[in-house]
Amino acid sequence: MSFRYTSRILRLQRGLGVQTSRNGCRVATNAPxxxxxxxxxxxxxxxxxxxxxxxxxxxxxTLDFLQPSQTQAISTYRVMNQxxxxxxxxxxxxxxxxxxxxxxxxxxxxxxxxxxxFEAQRQGRLSFYMVSAGEEGIAIGSASALSPADVIFCQxxxxxxxMQRGFTLSxxxxxxxxxxxxxxxxxxxxxxxxxxxxxxHTISSTLATQIPHAAGAAxxxxxxxxxxxxxxxxxxxxxxxxxxxxxGDFHAALNIAATRQVPCIFICRNNGxxxxxxxxxxxxxxxxxxxxxxxxxxxxxxxxxxxxxVRRATKEARRLALHDGGRPVLIEMMxxxxxxxxxxxxxxxxxxxxxxxxxxxxxxPITRLRKWLEDNALWDExxxxxxxxxxxxxxxxxxxxxxxxxxxSIKNAFEGVWEELTEEQKMHVEELKDILTRYPKEYDVxxxxxxxxxxDELLAQKKxx
Amino acid sequence: xxxxxxxxxxxxxxxxxxxxSLHPRCQHRAQSKQxxxxxxxxxxxxxxxxxxxxxLHHTAKSTLSNPELPADIRKGQTKRINLYTAxxxxxxxxxxxxxxxxxxxxxxxxxxxxxxxMNLAADFGTERVFNTPLSEQGLVGFAIGAAAExxxxxAEVQFADYVFPAFDQxxxxxxxxxxxxxxxxxxxxxxxxxxxxxxVGHGALYHTQSPEALxxxxxxxxxxxxxSPVQAKGLLLSAIRSQDPVLFMEPKILxxxxxxxxxxxxxxxxxxxxxVLKPGxxxxxxxxxxxxxxxxxxxxxxxxxFGCSVELIDLRTIYxxxxxxxxxxxxxxxxxxxxxxSMMNAGVGAEVAATIxxxxxxxxxxxxxxxxxxxxxxxxxxxxFIIPDVTRVYDAIKKTIDY
Ligand SMILES: Cc1ncc(C[n+]2csc(CCOP(=O)(O)OP(=O)(O)O)c2C)c(N)n1
Ligand SMILES: [Mg+2]
Numbered sequence: 049m050s051f052r053y054t055s056r057i058l059r060l061q062r063g064l065g066v067q068t069s070r071n072g073c074r075v076a077t078n079a080p081x082x083x084x085x086x087x088x089x090x091x092x093x094x095x096x097x098x099x100x101x102x103x104x105x106x107x108x109x110t111l112d113f114l115q116p117s118q119t120q121a122i123s124t125y126r127v128m129n130q131x132x133x134x135x136x137x138x139x140x141x142x143x144x145x146x147x148x149x150x151x152x153x154x155x156x157x158x159x160x161x162x163x164x165x166f167e168a169q170r171q172g173r174l175s176f177y178m179v180s181a182g183e184e185g186i187a188i189g190s191a192s193a194l195s196p197a198d199v200i201f202c203q204x205x206x207x208x209x210x211m212q213r214g215f216t217l218s219x220x221x222x223x224x225x226x227x228x229x230x231x232x233x234x235x236x237x238x239x240x241x242x243x244x245x246x247x248x249h250t251i252s253s254t255l256a257t258q259i260p261h262a263a264g265a266a267x268x269x270x271x272x273x274x275x276x277x278x279x280x281x282x283x284x285x286x287x288x289x290x291x292x293x294x295x296g297d298f299h300a301a302l303n304i305a306a307t308r309q310v311p312c313i314f315i316c317r318n319n320g321x322x323x324x325x326x327x328x329x330x331x332x333x334x335x336x337x338x339x340x341x342x343x344x345x346x347x348x349x350x351x352x353x354x355x356x357x358v359r360r361a362t363k364e365a366r367r368l369a370l371h372d373g374g375r376p377v378l379i380e381m382m383x384x385x386x387x388x389x390x391x392x393x394x395x396x397x398x399x400x401x402x403x404x405x406x407x408x409x410x411x412x413p414i415t416r417l418r419k420w421l422e423d424n425a426l427w428d429e430x431x432x433x434x435x436x437x438x439x440x441x442x443x444x445x446x447x448x449x450x451x452x453x454x455x456x457s458i459k460n461a462f463e464g465v466w467e468e469l470t471e472e473q474k475m476h477v478e479e480l481k482d483i484l485t486r487y488p489k490e491y492d493v494x495x496x497x498x499x500x501x502x503x504d505e506l507l508a509q510k511k512x513x
Numbered sequence: 514x515x516x517x518x519x520x521x522x523x524x525x526x527x528x529x530x531x532x533x534s535l536h537p538r539c540q541h542r543a544q545s546k547q548x549x550x551x552x553x554x555x556x557x558x559x560x561x562x563x564x565x566x567x568x569l570h571h572t573a574k575s576t577l578s579n580p581e582l583p584a585d586i587r588k589g590q591t592k593r594i595n596l597y598t599a600x601x602x603x604x605x606x607x608x609x610x611x612x613x614x615x616x617x618x619x620x621x622x623x624x625x626x627x628x629x630x631m632n633l634a635a636d637f638g639t640e641r642v643f644n645t646p647l648s649e650q651g652l653v654g655f656a657i658g659a660a661a662e663x664x665x666x667x668a669e670v671q672f673a674d675y676v677f678p679a680f681d682q683x684x685x686x687x688x689x690x691x692x693x694x695x696x697x698x699x700x701x702x703x704x705x706x707x708x709x710x711x712x713v714g715h716g717a718l719y720h721t722q723s724p725e726a727l728x729x730x731x732x733x734x735x736x737x738x739x740x741s742p743v744q745a746k747g748l749l750l751s752a753i754r755s756q757d758p759v760l761f762m763e764p765k766i767l768x769x770x771x772x773x774x775x776x777x778x779x780x781x782x783x784x785x786x787x788x789v790l791k792p793g794x795x796x797x798x799x800x801x802x803x804x805x806x807x808x809x810x811x812x813x814x815x816x817x818x819f820g821c822s823v824e825l826i827d828l829r830t831i832y833x834x835x836x837x838x839x840x841x842x843x844x845x846x847x848x849x850x851x852x853x854x855s856m857m858n859a860g861v862g863a864e865v866a867a868t869i870x871x872x873x874x875x876x877x878x879x880x881x882x883x884x885x886x887x888x889x890x891x892x893x894x895x896x897x898f899i900i901p902d903v904t905r906v907y908d909a910i911k912k913t914i915d916y
Contacts, residue, residue, distance in 0.1 A: 175715040175893075226894050235892035237717040253719035254675060255647065294646035296678060322647050324623045329644040398623040461895030465888070472858065476887040480898060483905055490904045491897070492552040 122337045122349045124382055127356035130411045132419025141356040145426055151192060151355055152421055155184040155414045158208050160439050169391040174224055176238045180207050182386035185413025186317055188212045189358030194285060199265050200248040201258040201286045204239055213246040217442055221450030228497045234456035256295035262286030263305035266312035270374040283311040283369045291322020293336045302343040311374035313365045319385035324398035337380040345376050352383035353413045455495050457502035469509055477506050557814055557903040561806045568790050568809045569741055569773040576743060576774040581782055591774040596767045599742035599775055600629040603749040606779040608637045611665060616642045618652060618669030626671060627709055627768050653679035653706060657687050660704035665753055673710035673762055674719045687758040688733030702756030709765035711803050711854055712900045717893035723855040728760050729832035735759040735784060736831040738802040742775045747782030755784060764802040787835035793824035796848040796913050799839055799865055801828040804852045804901055811906035821914050831861055840872050847878040848913045854900050857885040879916035884909045
């Protein structure tokens with residue numbers, strides 16, 4: 049095995065042209081155990097099934113179908129109950145007071161930004177928005193338990209992950225207004241954030257496509273972790289909804305992640321709805337967690353309203369994900385989608401108002417942490433008021449500045465499709481420029497940075513050699 | 514917490530100073546009435562007026578004068594409805610009259626995100642009208658299987674942009690089912706895959722695409738794009754009746770914007786005929802779906818400004834398509850323009866233009882002009898420059914006539 053492994057490493061290094069002074073043997077001894085295939089043959093009096101497809105199965109003469117509906121549902125992990133009381137005092141919360149306060153402030157910030165941007169959309173100042181209400185603890189708690197170098201793939205309702213990692217209010221606003229300072233160059237719909245510095249890939253609207261990407265990225269990280277054992281190893285983390293988990297991409301991703309034993313945490317946000325579709329129309333198994341076993345993946349279900357549980361679960365998942373070089377972990381974070389799906393949705397067309405009101409009253413990640421903070425004399429009403437007022441002002445200031453910015457240069461309509469502009473694109477740019485020049489009254493080109501000269505920049509581009 | 518949080522309205526009244534006018538791009542629903550917002554001083558862009566545009570039937574008389582409608586329908590009643598209601602009526606009629614019809618897709622049970630399936634689950638039961646799990650390959654494959662066993666499934670894909678997980682099922686399965694089954698005679702005709710398509714002005718990369726050309730490269734499929742409520746009702750009913758799998762792509766901006774008089778009773782429109790919407794002498798414009806409205810507005814301006822006469826053809830069935838109607842027109846006018854939203858390269862325009870030069874070369878007075886999306890993705894802020902607008906069509910008419 050070690051020989052095979054070493055030779056594989058060497059081949060890889062040659063293939064990828066990696067220069068390293070490490071010798072193969074040293075790498076091999078530190079190296080993770082890769083899944084390897086055992087060839088087995090059955091013997092006549094074997095007690096166990098030796099079919100290659102199910103190696104540890106024993107023979108039985110009882111005709112007994114597995115009946116998932118008769119087995120007990122997977123438990124939901126908690127550190128703190130809904131009153132903010134810690135259940136196992138010995139373990140505690142594994143969070144310092146300052147950390148807890150930071151987490152709380154970030155959750156409040158997220159919820160205030162959501163309220164304001166939702167309303168801004170209603171006023172017609174923004175084309176679209178999606179709130180995280182009820183899921184703030186999942187995004188912020190899990191992000192707080194990762195290393196900043198870990199690579200993240202999001203679905204769209206993970207604004208808190210960006211916030212916790214340091215995406216600033218002006219960065220959010222620039223994206224939401226798709227202005228000249230937007231990292232996405234004005235190309236994406238609101239809430240499709242991305243950040244290279246924060247190691248978060250840009251969001252795509254197409255559901256579940258990011259899940260196999262995360263598996264592949266984790267494989268890349270697994271190799272890179274091996275190449276540089278002196279740097280802190282990294283993992284990939286992938287967020288998605290329970291609805292998205294019905295897509296083929298989810299199943300493909302978990303399976304390939306398992307066969308390649310990649311260091312990846314798959315975090316499902318199970319908020320009870322996929323737009324209007326309740327989980328009862330989405331699946332009949334025990335949530336998403338029950339699928340982990342099917343792929344041979346370590347799995348945990350967590351109370352998403354309990355930010356301490358979210359953190360502890362994520363930390364432990366990260367440890368597991370890196371154990372022996374890599375393995376995938378699945379966490380199902382339970383929540384309730386308190387808000388509408390998006391600003392294009394009116395959820396009272398398919399669920400009762402009281403259902404939402406009940407949930408809001410019953411439990412919420414922000415209230416729960418606040419109770420704990422208050423019980424520990426870390427928080428009070430005055431602090432709450434001050435925080436809310438300061439945060440609101442901060443959000444609005446960023447909002448007003450971003451709203452006034454120019455739109456990005458029109459060149460961004462064409463750049464970035466291919467690495468370089470193609471001849472066909474140049475023809476199209478010329479035709480567009482001709483139209484804009486001859487019909488200046490028909491277009492508001494001046495709102496765009498540089499006006500029509502953005503197109504000249506494209507036409508002036510020389511082929512890179 | 515909820516009780517301690519000031520309500521959104523109070524908050525925002527206090528914090529966000531409302532602006533005098535709403536940004537035209539910013540309707541919270543995708544069905545914005547604005548198609549291509551013109552600049553403040555625009556004379557061409559932004560002139561699509563759905564209330565008066567001649568390609569919609571604004572009176573019962575106009576609707577009932579359509580020679581494609583059977584005689585009894587032409588003597589019957591009409592009702593002014595929008596396109597999503599027309600789709601709903603067609604589905605309702607199909608469900609009522611044929612127990613083999615099933616309607617399903619993501620979120621369709623409460624009426625669908627574009628309201629096309631409103632009240633169908635309540636009226637026909639969730640055995641026949643139901644939500645599927647969120648998986649396009651799953652629900653389309655499911656529809657193919659049901660069709661192959663004699664049902665008539667009408668599957669909805671929530672946006673054309675999200676049809677791609679089902680591409681394999683459509684291209685390799687639905688399209689080839691009959692052919693590969695040979696003399697067993699098994700096929701999946703009766704299958705209809707509906708999907709909202711096209712741009713609305715703020716859909717960016719994944720709520721804007723018009724992927725019809727990807728499906729016109731597949732033998733065995735029918736690809737249909739209705740332009741109006743009458744067309745949607747008649748073509749959808751024909752699609753459900755058809756013995757071939759049909760992709761029925763509904764221009765989503767028209768769901769609410771396009772309103773016209775539609776016969777109350779059921780009727781069928783042909784799946785193999787283009788339609789001349791407006792006769793003309795000097796140039797033929799071939800288009801389908803939303804851009805027909807752009808073309809209609811551009812034609813009005815061009816005829817006024819240049820004294821020319823333009824013929825407008827709605828292809829309706831994008832594949833297989835009606836070459837005869839197009840060629841007949843171009844042989845008469847000697848000039849042709851093709852307009853569609855999706856990009857130029859290998860688009861429907863390429864096929865139409867190639868056919869025209871093959872079959873009407875000697876009649877051509879000018880090269881066939883394509884007014885289409887550019888070779889790029891539909892970035893949010895750039896849609897108005899990428900999707901053909903009234904100005905570009907107007908200019909294409911001018912150039913083609915002056916050639
Ligand atoms: C491939 C694909 N199909 C359909 C959609 C339309 N769509 C957007 S969000 C959504 C529901 C997703 O639900 P879930 O994964 O549970 O996430 P949540 O919104 O609850 O956070 C759907 C159907 C899409 N974006 N992509
Ligand atoms: Mg969900």
